[in-house]
Amino acid sequence: MSIFQMTKTVIRNLTGGPATRQYPAVPARRCPLTRGHVTIDPSTCRSCGLCSRRCPCEAIRIDKEEKVWEIDRMRCIACGDCVEGCPFGSLTMEPEYLPPVVEQCAAERHIITYVKPEKPEKKPAEESTQEEGAGESA
Numbered sequence: 001m002s003i004f005q006m007t008k009t010v011i012r013n014l015t016g017g018p019a020t021r022q023y024p025a026v027p028a029r030r031c032p033l034t035r036g037h038v039t040i041d042p043s044t045c046r047s048c049g050l051c052s053r054r055c056p057c058e059a060i061r062i063d064k065e066e067k068v069w070e071i072d073r074m075r076c077i078a079c080g081d082c083v084e085g086c087p088f089g090s091l092t093m094e095p096e097y098l099p100p101v102v103e104q105c106a107a108e109r110h111i112i113t114y115v116k117p118e119k120p121e122k123k124p125a126e127e128s129t130q131e132e133g134a135g136e137s138a
């Protein structure tokens with residue numbers, strides 16, 4: 001390398017600033033296909049268990065009786081197979097990464113549990129008719 005080239009490189013390095021980003025002060029750039037983490041919409045999940053069977057890491061556990069869908073974030077490799085395999089579109093691969101967990105030894109802290117919400121109970125037709133009648137007379 002000639003003196004001229006070396007000087008050019010040194011000047012460029014001195015004036016160019018860092019090549020890295022000051023994350024997290026400067027947000028990371030993410031493309032739409034970035035695999036960050038899996039999320040679930042419990043209201044559409046039918047507890048069919050397909051996602052659990054497709055997962056190569058056994059990261060998903062489903063309890064049909066309790067209507068619980070559970071993911072172990074420490075097992076998940078964000079391959080996206082469960083998202084592709086869910087027939088009801090309940091799973092989504094979000095591009096954002098989750099914040100790191102400080103207590104690495106407490107494995108249970110990495111397990112995120114979603115409980116399927118109960119459907120609101122419908123009032124019997126008679127009850128609602130009586131209420132309407134009471135409202136009219138008042």
Ligand code: SF4
Pocket residue numbers: 038054055056057058059060071075076077078079080081082083
């Ligand atoms: S993204 Fe892959 S590893 Fe993670 S839960 Fe889904 S199937 Fe399992």
Ligand code: SF4
Pocket residue numbers: 040044045046047048049050051052062069085086087088089090091
């Ligand atoms: S998330 Fe989808 S594939 Fe998994 S149990 Fe629910 S409906 Fe089935």
